[in-house]
Amino acid sequence: MPFELTQSDSDCVAKMKERLSGFETEEGRLSGLNYTPKIPNTEVIITTSPKAGTTWLQQICHQLRSPSPSGDMSFDEISSVVPWLELAHDQGQDLNQPQLNEEVTDLRIWKSHAWEPDCPKGAKYIVVARDPCDVAISFYKFFENWFFEKDEISVDAFVQEFWLMRGVPESKMQNASYFHHLLSWWRRRNDDDVLFLFFENLKSDLEKEVTKIAAFISNSKWSCTSSSSISLATSMSSFEFMSSHSSHFNESLSKKARNVACGLREDAGMGDSKIKSGESGGGKKKLSEQLKGMIGEKWKEVMEEETGHATYELLRDNF
Template identity: 45%
Template sequence: MAAHAKSVDELKARLAKLFTEEGRLRGLSFTPRPHDVFVTTLAKAGTTWVQQIVHQLRTRGSMDFEEITEVIPWVEAASDIGIDLEAEQVATPRAFKTHCWYDHCPKGGKYIVVMRNPRAVAPSFYKMFAGWWFQPSDIDVNTFVKSFWLARGKPQSKLENSSYWHFYASWWPHRHDSNVLWLFYEDMLEDHLGAVKKIATFINCGANDEELHQLVVKQSSLEFMKKHVVKYDDHLVKSRRNEAVGLPKDASGAAKVNEGNNEAYKAMLSPEVIQAIDDAWKLMEDVTGFSCYEDLRKNSSFTK
């Protein structure tokens, strides 16, 4: 009988089967149109939130979808769950989600890159996996972050996901590109309306439509999305892939809509793990010249 992973090694082995090799490579070989929009984030850095904003802008507030992946396909998973990336979508511009670093991301479209404090990303990633891929009693958060999240590095092939640092370091040289919009998750929390306006302008959907902006702010709020939480829980992916990776058919971790609490790590992570996350920033410092996340965020005038 299928069961949850009992160790980090077992978790890694199962995650390697989340996408079929054929399906993932087919997705990464996709050729976008110039106006296609990619929500390009590391997992737990605002992916679902930005998907919702994009879809609400391009449809003027439609909630007529089963799960967000149905209308904004996940590039890496689309083939395995029966979604044709080449197909027309319910609205324009077409929109897609990806967690790919720059080197492997399909080129030719427009890219919304969202960055979030790594101290907050790591425990949020754990919360998403706990109860779906493993039970918290089997793998605690500090073990997970040290042995899984921090252990990720530079992808050796298109079948691997990058680390947090390799992901953002790969996109950093493109932050000024005309087809790239770089946002900080914390800035979005502080100025939700401002973020909606930036995205509207970037994707050319109602850039000057104040009524639309207010509607999208309402329908991409935490309160609104929690009322429709089943539309953001990845159940399309889970229903197609759980059994294939050895998980119970009904295994489902925490929904992807959460409080967005950037301070939760203080209660969840040990001082040693927090320090390890900070130490791993060295790669980003070498690339950007900024010694920590907050310095980079506060001094990045290109997002203002």
């Protein structure tokens, strides 16, 4: 049966959605989604559903391309060096600006949350899938103390009235739901220009997954597949390293640029990092049985027929 949500839950979720409506301008979002790679089939777009490993992949790819034997942590926030396509314009970033070591590598790296139909064409794509229960609770924690105050919105209300309400985008101005985003890229999982990864595999054997990423982003002009490059990127993308450098991964770039436009305090969310517990499977422990059931039903509705798998676990196990 549906959750018995209070009117205050609904009002607070509506207020959060209103704030979110100011996060991107139409001009800014479309300029990113209409981007044409300068170097076709060499540039890399990390495209995940929100809270499925985007920041992690930004750090891995950035350290793999670093020319320094000690890597590069000279940036203020990771999206200043691996720009978020949909938000770059609104953050004052020029998509034509040269990226780190580009003259040597021909490599330009981007972040995006676009599903496949809306993602810029002519690049290579790294897709990361993650357990939907973990994504849901991580998304809630990400917005808490930023787009809403702690305990202002319940987890049940957030997931039911916001996260599960997303569907197929009606235009490029909307993000696809977690499920539709994943399905759109699942259809291309075997294409040569797509690297399809799982968050849980990154957790269980990071070096193995970094090795795959290094091979994928290397090109005819340049390679980052040496053992030293892989070892460095693995070390600098570990949970321990990233949590000890959390100020580089705290979404401060977008918060500084867009908080006021969203009707938020200038410093809203500035104290939080995106590097949280470093665990997988926590969502199932923190979500109610009813909520897990709703997420499972949504998976079956969107994913099961085309993928042949009734759960995320089965999809991952049989990949």
